Amino acid sequence: MNCPGCATEMTHLAFEGRLGTTIEIDLCSVCRAIWFDHFEELRLTPGATLKVFGVISEPADRPTTLFPTALHCPRCNGRLLLTHDMQRSTPFQYWRCDSGHGRLITFVDFLREKDFVRPLTPQQLEELRQNIQTINCSNCGAAINLVKDSVCAHCGSAVSMLDLQQMARTVGQLRAAASGRQAADGPPPSAVPRGQSDPSEIEALVQAFKTAGRTDSPPGLIETGLGLLGRLLR
Numbered sequence: 001m002n003c004p005g006c007a008t009e010m011t012h013l014a015f016e017g018r019l020g021t022t023i024e025i026d027l028c029s030v031c032r033a034i035w036f037d038h039f040e041e042l043r044l045t046p047g048a049t050l051k052v053f054g055v056i057s058e059p060a061d062r063p064t065t066l067f068p069t070a071l072h073c074p075r076c077n078g079r080l081l082l083t084h085d086m087q088r089s090t091p092f093q094y095w096r097c098d099s100g101h102g103r104l105i106t107f108v109d110f111l112r113e114k115d116f117v118r119p120l121t122p123q124q125l126e127e128l129r130q131n132i133q134t135i136n137c138s139n140c141g142a143a144i145n146l147v148k149d150s151v152c153a154h155c156g157s158a159v160s161m162l163d164l165q166q167m168a169r170t171v172g173q174l175r176a177a178a179s180g181r182q183a184a185d186g187p188p189p190s191a192v193p194r195g196q197s198d199p200s201e202i203e204a205l206v207q208a209f210k211t212a213g214r215t216d217s218p219p220g221l222i223e224t225g226l227g228l229l230g231r232l233l234r
C-alpha cells in the first residue's frame with residue numbers, strides 16, 4: 001500500500017491480535033506516520049503495542065516529510081478529512097476516511113493520543129533554556145526561540161516532551177501483560193540513563209542533543225525522547 005502522504009510503499013506489519021485475529025498496520029518511515037484500518041488500533045495486544053513503540057522509536061535517518069495539504073485514502077482514494085481531537089488537555093489530530101476505511105496519524109500524534117506527551121512545566125522550560133536556545137517544534141517543525149517563547153510562534157503549540165517516566169511504566173506493564181505476568185513490584189525500568197545522581201528528564205534530553213552534536217539546531221524534544229525510549233526497549 002502506498003503512503004497517502006508521500007506515495008512511497010509503506011512498511012506492512014502484521015501482529016497477532018486478540019482472540020486469534022491478525023492485525024495489520026502500515027507505517028511510513030519518511031512521513032513518520034501510521035495507517036490504521038478501521039479500529040485496528042483498539043485491538044492491539046500488549047505485545048503488538050510494544051512492537052509499534054519499537055518501530056516508532058527507531059531513529060529517523062532523514063528529516064520528516066511534511067504532509068501535502070490534500071491526502072487521499074489508500075483504499076478508496078477519497079479525500080481524507082483532517083480531524084482534531086483531545087486527550088485530556090493535549091490536542092492531537094489525524095486524517096480519516098469518511099467511508100470508514102481507516103485513518104492516518106503521525107508517530108508524534110499517536111503518542112499524544114496515548115497521553116504520553118506533556119507540555120513542559122515552567123521549571124523544565126527554565127532548565128532547558130539554560131542549555132539550549134532554539135528547538136524545533138514537534139508539531140510543525142518550525143524553530144522555537146526558547147529565550148523569548150514557550151509556545152511555537154508558528155502553530156501555537158506548547159513546547160512539549162515525551163513523558164519518559166510514564167512511558168517506562170507503560171512499557172513495564174505491557175511487557176508483563178505480554179508475558180502473562182502481573183507487573184512486578186519495585187521501580188519501573190528507566191528510560192533515563194542512571195548516573196551517580198539521577199539526572200532529570202531535561203538533563204537526559206540535553207545530553208542526547210550533545211551526544212548527537214545537535215545543540216545548534218536540535219530536533220524536536222518528542223523525537224529526541226523517542227530515541228531514549230528506543231534504548232529502553234532494546
Ligand SMILES: [Zn+2]
Nearest residue numbers: 003006028031
Ligand atoms: Zn509517507
Ligand SMILES: [Zn+2]
Nearest residue numbers: 073076097101
Ligand atoms: Zn476510504
Ligand SMILES: [Zn+2]
Nearest residue numbers: 137140152155
Ligand atoms: Zn509549531
